Amino acid sequence: MNILDYDTVALDDSDSALVIIDQTKLPNQLEILHLHTQKEIWDAIYLLQVRGAPAIGVAAGYGVYLAAKGIDTEDYAFFEQEFVKASDYLNSSRPTAVNLSWALKRMKDVVIAGRGGSVADAKQKLLAEAKAIQQEDIDTCRRIGELGLSLVKPGDGILTHCNAGQLATSRYGTATAPMYLGHKQGYHFKIYCDETRPLLQGARLTSYELSSAGLDVTVLCDGMAASLMKQGKIQAVFTGCDRVAANGDAANKIGTMPLAIAAKYFGIPFYICAPSSTIDMSSKTGRDIKIEQRPAEEVTEMWYKERMAPKDVKVFNPAFDVTDAELITAIITEKGILRAPYTEFIKAIFK
Numbered sequence: 123m124n125i126l127d128y129d130t131v132a133l134d135d136s137d138s139a140l141v142i143i144d145q146t147k148l149p150n151q152l153e154i155l156h157l158h159t160q161k162e163i164w165d166a167i168y169l170l171q172v173r174g175a176p177a178i179g180v181a182a183g184y185g186v187y188l189a190a191k192g193i194d195t196e197d198y199a200f201f202e203q204e205f206v207k208a209s210d211y212l213n214s215s216r217p218t219a220v221n222l223s224w225a226l227k228r229m230k231d232v233v234i235a236g237r238g239g240s241v242a243d244a245k246q247k248l249l250a251e252a253k254a255i256q257q258e259d260i261d262t263c264r265r266i267g268e269l270g271l272s273l274v275k276p277g278d279g280i281l282t283h284c285n286a287g288q289l290a291t292s293r294y295g296t297a298t299a300p301m302y303l304g305h306k307q308g309y310h311f312k313i314y315c316d317e318t319r320p321l322l323q324g325a326r327l328t329s330y331e332l333s334s335a336g337l338d339v340t341v342l343c344d345g346m347a348a349s350l351m352k353q354g355k356i357q358a359v360f361t362g363c364d365r366v367a368a369n370g371d372a373a374n375k376i377g378t379m380p381l382a383i384a385a386k387y388f389g390i391p392f393y394i395c396a397p398s399s400t401i402d403m404s405s406k407t408g409r410d411i412k413i414e415q416r417p418a419e420e421v422t423e424m425w426y427k428e429r430m431a432p433k434d435v436k437v438f439n440p441a442f443d444v445t446d447a448e449l450i451t452a453i454i455t456e457k458g459i460l461r462a463p464y465t466e467f468i469k470a471i472f473k
């Protein structure tokens with residue numbers, strides 16, 4: 123079976139476990155995890171066994187449904203109180219991708235709307251809502267693919283960073299959706315994929331899923347991207363994102379901002395692919411976006427048998443950076459292609 127035949131996130135047949143591909147093991151092992159407890163789900167998100175903003179949102183939706191299912195009461199007020207505890211717990215797993223709190227809020231709204239009804243009914247509605255979040259993600263990614271494809275030509279060289287692919291969503295990916303669609307239509311893109319230090323989502327995941335689908339993929343170290351641009355090999359950059367502020371500033375995997383700066387210097391369009399659920403109107407600018415800091419060991423010890431840096435050396439390891447809106451050529455959402463001034467376009471989406 124191809125990796126793309128597996129759901130990134132699903133419920134098992136009896137709706138009693140969250141089933142994910144353990145992304146920390148790819149591309150060497152395809153290991154499927156069945157997660158039953160809230161702690162297991164929290165850990166899976168924190169440890170990046172399931173990762174990528176939309177996939178985290180879908181996992182949280184199903185995860186909090188499983189928590190709700192396990193609350194053994196017919197007292198709605200008690201049910202709601204326990205539900206909120208479970209939701210707050212999952213919400214604390216990672217801070218930057220807004221899809222996590224967005225999905226949990228959708229689930230909480232179901233519980234609030236169900237006041238006056240039965241707990242059993244609320245549980246059914248929560249399951250339906252979690253499934254809807256997943257289906258909408260599929261539809262959204264497909265639309266981002268269509269819109270993104272309209273911005274490139276057959277034969278183009280396209281650079282991407284991290285993994286905004288199927289493994290980060292429910293299907294197609296965001297940044298990769300135009301690539302998959304173009305591939306189906308015979309566009310013969312040349313995809314260049316940053317390895318994405320420190321956790322190598324580009325090398326381990328993006329190059330794996332795209333090459334499994336038969337696309338032409340080349341992996342490079344992050345610091346090599348500007349040289350590739352200078353050689354004229356890149357006609358567009360597509361990346362995903364974890365949170366877009368109301369002014370269009372966009373947080374994505376660390377190393378995205380330098381790509382945008384280099385793309386601007388070389389006159390290459392730089393596109394952010396973002397489901398509208400990734401836009402956070404409560405963050406006015408990128409300065410309001412909380413950037414996750416990760417453990418130093420990811421930089422110093424993770425990939426070699428021996429240490430990669432001296433013991434106790436100081437480490438700077440933010441998981442994301444923010445690309446200023448002025449460096450972004452367009453933000454591709456399922457609701458349309460947004461261009462500067464972003465504030466007006468973004469407000470129009472949420473009217």
Ligand SMILES: CSC[C@@H](O)[C@@H](O)C(=O)COP(=O)(O)O
Pocket residue numbers: 170173174175176219283284285286287290291295296297323361362363364374375376441
């Ligand atoms: C469609 S996924 C968009 C982003 O979540 C993705 O580009 C990214 O930065 C993922 O970071 P990760 O730390 O692997 O969760």
